[in-house]
Amino acid sequence: MAIDHLDGRLIVLLAEEPRIGVLEASRRLGVARGTVQARLDRLQSNGVIRGFGPQVDPAALGYPVTAFATLQIRQGQGSDVRTHLATVPEVLELHTTTGSGDMMCRLVARSNADLQRVIDLVVGFEGIVRASTAIVMENPVPLRIIPLVRQAAEDDND
Amino acid sequence: MAIDHLDGRLIVLLAEEPRIGVLEASRRLGVARGTVQARLDRLQSNGVIRGFGPQVDPAALGYPVTAFATLQIRQGQGSDVRTHLATVPEVLELHTTTGSGDMMCRLVARSNADLQRVIDLVVGFEGIVRASTAIVMENPVPLRIIPLVRQAAEDDND
DNA sequence: TCACTCACTGAGCACATTGTTCAGTGAACA
DNA sequence: TGTTCACTGAACAATGTGCTCAGTGAGTGA
Numbered sequence: 001m002a003i004d005h006l007d008g009r010l011i012v013l014l015a016e017e018p019r020i021g022v023l024e025a026s027r028r029l030g031v032a033r034g035t036v037q038a039r040l041d042r043l044q045s046n047g048v049i050r051g052f053g054p055q056v057d058p059a060a061l062g063y064p065v066t067a068f069a070t071l072q073i074r075q076g077q078g079s080d081v082r083t084h085l086a087t088v089p090e091v092l093e094l095h096t097t098t099g100s101g102d103m104m105c106r107l108v109a110r111s112n113a114d115l116q117r118v119i120d121l122v123v124g125f126e127g128i129v130r131a132s133t134a135i136v137m138e139n140p141v142p143l144r145i146i147p148l149v150r151q152a153a154e155d156d157n158d
Numbered sequence: 159m160a161i162d163h164l165d166g167r168l169i170v171l172l173a174e175e176p177r178i179g180v181l182e183a184s185r186r187l188g189v190a191r192g193t194v195q196a197r198l199d200r201l202q203s204n205g206v207i208r209g210f211g212p213q214v215d216p217a218a219l220g221y222p223v224t225a226f227a228t229l230q231i232r233q234g235q236g237s238d239v240r241t242h243l244a245t246v247p248e249v250l251e252l253h254t255t256t257g258s259g260d261m262m263c264r265l266v267a268r269s270n271a272d273l274q275r276v277i278d279l280v281v282g283f284e285g286i287v288r289a290s291t292a293i294v295m296e297n298p299v300p301l302r303i304i305p306l307v308r309q310a311a312e313d314d315n316d
Numbered sequence: 317t318c319a320c321t322c323a324c325t326g327a328g329c330a331c332a333t334t335g336t337t338c339a340g341t342g343a344a345c346a
Numbered sequence: 347t348g349t350t351c352a353c354t355g356a357a358c359a360a361t362g363t364g365c366t367c368a369g370t371g372a373g374t375g376a
Contacts, residue, residue: 002220011212018210023362037364047218052176054169055208056303061310062160068255068262070292075337082298084310089305097226099292104226105299108306134228134257140240141252141263145214148266151247152219181333190354210330318376325370333362341354346347 003048006031008153010039011049015146018052058092063108065115066136069122073102077127084125090118107133163205164189166311168197169207173304174253176210196247216250221266223273224294229261235285236260242283248276 003011006029013025022040028031057071058066060111073081085091085105094105107122109115115135123131161169167187171178180198184191201207216224231239236254243249244265252263265280267273275292281289 001218011214015211018212020303021362033363034326035324038323047215050213050215052212053173054176054210056169056307057205057208058303058306060159060205061306062313063306063310066253068253080198086299089309091248092301093245093297093301094299095224095294096296096298097228097292097294100307104294106301127279134255134262136253136255136262138254139251140250140254141244143251143264145216145250148216148219148221148246148250149214152221155220180335191334192336192355193353196352319374320376321374322372323370324372326368328367329365330363331365332361332363334359336358336360338357339355341352343351343353345350 001046001048003043003149003153004156005153006035007039007043007048008149010036011043012146014052015149021148022158025107033101038106063090063110065109065112066139067109067115067119067133068108069105069107069119069131070095071103071128072130074127074129078102081125081127083135086121088118091122116147160313161201161307161311163311164193165197165201165206166307168194169201169307169311170304172210209242216266221248221268223267223270223271224297225265225267225277225291226294227263227265227277227286227289227291229281230288231260231284232285239240239283239285243280245269245274246276246279249280 009029010025012019013028015138020028022036023033026036029036040049041135044051059062068091081103082094085094085103090107090109092106092108094103096102097104105122107115109118112135115133119131122128164187168183171183171186179188180194181191184194187194198207202209216222218316229239239261240252243252243261248265248267250264252255252261254260255262265273265276265278270293273291277289277291280286
């Protein structure tokens with residue numbers, strides 16, 4: 001579960017230059033190929049690295065509008081709402097949270113007008129009492145993990 | 159910017175089985191290798207596919223607690239706050255939004271107790287007027303893109 | 317102190333894949 | 347009609363992969 005410094009360097013290296021293979025990575029890190037392969041296998045079976053799937057940009061797909069919706073759910077309807085939201089492609093993620101609302105989801109849409117359609121799709125469902133939406137204007141820090149990896153690798157410096 | 163059916167199938171295939179190469183993908187899709195290579199190059203230069211970096215799970219890294227913080231910023235301090243938040247590894251993403259708050263960020267922490275430290279780090283900064291935090295309890299729909307890709311590919315069925 | 321385990325190293329092998337180029341084909345379009 | 351474009355199928359050398367092996371050194375427990 002904890003990663004050491006070599007793990008951290010490997011993850012950062014792969015994040016910065018995903019095209020390089022195991023052999024090139026071993027050269028960059030100054031270790032044997034087998035070591036890199038073993039570390040990668042371990043990181044993947046650990047679940048630290050979930051996979052190497054393509055990172056798709058919704059904006060480039062034609063969905064440039066992002067919004068966060070906070071949903072308040074009627075008691076006992078949570079399960080139905082989840083099932084419903086999971087069927088909506090524009091719902092990119094859904095969390096249940098503490099705090100004022102009960103759920104929080106990330107939405108995308110083709111335009112501000114299209115966002116209305118998506119919101120209607122999302123909240124037009126029995127069980128949702130109230131919804132408030134915040135439209136994203138800028139994204140100063142895009143979803144990132146590298147700084148956290150660096151910190152995690154430094155915390156248990158081998 | 160718009161993707162056709164073959165692009166969609168290619169992205170879905172790569173998302174489901176990232177380990178397969180260009181050659182195997184061309185076999186699965188029933189097209190020539192050069193076609194897959196050209197499509198991939200185009201999708202990447204389009205920006206539709208940002209890259210193939212490792213998808214790291216913060217929980218497996220030792221940060222099992224996720225929270226969303228809504229921040230209200232003092233007029234004119236937005237730039238300073240962004241710079242500050244960008245230096246905090248536990249801030250995984252930051253957005254400026256419409257609505258009640260001015261910014262929204264995703265945080266992770268090692269524990270609920272550690273979350274307090276992170277929140278103090280985040281909001282202990284001049285320019286932040288008010289902050290409200292929602293701790294994530296469950297994640298019924300993890301961040302996903304495939305359903306949206308399918309829909310985008312169907313919209314302009316070639 | 318003596319095994320024992322574990323991770324890493326460096327090497328080797330057969331095999332598959334990659335990057336690249338080429339000419340040929342068919343569809344769309346002006 | 348002629349041009350452009352994407353796709354095909356093939357070829358080539360170069361490279362990387364999966365896999366195995368024996369040897370080394372550090373750390374652990376009896």
